[in-house]
Amino acid sequence: MGVYVYCIVGTEWTPPPQATGIADAAVEVAAAGAIGCWLSRHEERPAVSAAAVRQHDRVVRAAMSREHTPVPLRFGQWFADTDAACSAIDADAARWQELLDRFEGAAEHGLRVARLQTADAARDVRPAAVGTGTAYMTALARREADVAQRWRDGQTVAAWILDRLGPIARENRMERSEAGAGLVNLAVLVAWPDADAYHTVIQGARTARVDLQFLASGPWPPYSFVY
């Protein structure tokens, strides 16, 4: 028996009545000093699955509103009981409060930028696809050069987008895309009143750069901004 914790919240944020989490377990709030958390009780540590991951996210989303933004936790936060969970949270109370204050009134928006695939870009440069040692090394060098160039291009595009967003982007996180044609993955923390303006800027970027693909997602709980 133990408890599974979904997110850190203010102690006054109570789960909706009948709210259920992983495996249909009831979601409840527990207080750790001035900080709260949403958790559910289970006989065993919940195993990872597509359904469990989605349900974890849904519980965190249920804690989110224009007024309140929870600190989303990573999958797998498991404790022996409520006291153990609250004790661990309380030990880092200042950190949680700082994150709650930072996130208040905002949500994360995701943006994946990729090149539109061309026949040339889609050519197979996997080393295993060639026969001789020279061809292998050439293909490897070409692949590495392409990865490096994509990252440079991605950083340039990200800077261009962030410049257009200006203060709409309260914070941002940038990471290298692992996808074949991907340039960069951006996460942007946007205040709720600026959400429409954010989407207008992204739409403008689509129009201005028809050679690129912009895949927007969100709003999300601010998973990307907890560190």
Add this chain to the structure above:
Amino acid sequence: MSDSPVRGSRPHGDLQRYSPDDELSLAEVVNRVLDKGAVISGDVVISVAGVDLVYLGLKVLLSSVESMRDRIEPGGGM
């Protein structure tokens, strides 16, 4: 295991407006829920079918680095 929405959740018009749940690809959710998000304690254990599949622990990570260093430094290679 349930894959149903959180029952009884408050109506969050903004969330639904910008992000209908069925448009969220599993990859986007997995990327965030498994790879991002805060960690309360130092360890995260993810199990599949009762088997601990992924163990992300600072102590284990440090131990692994130390082990690797020990294996590299004495003989000059692994």
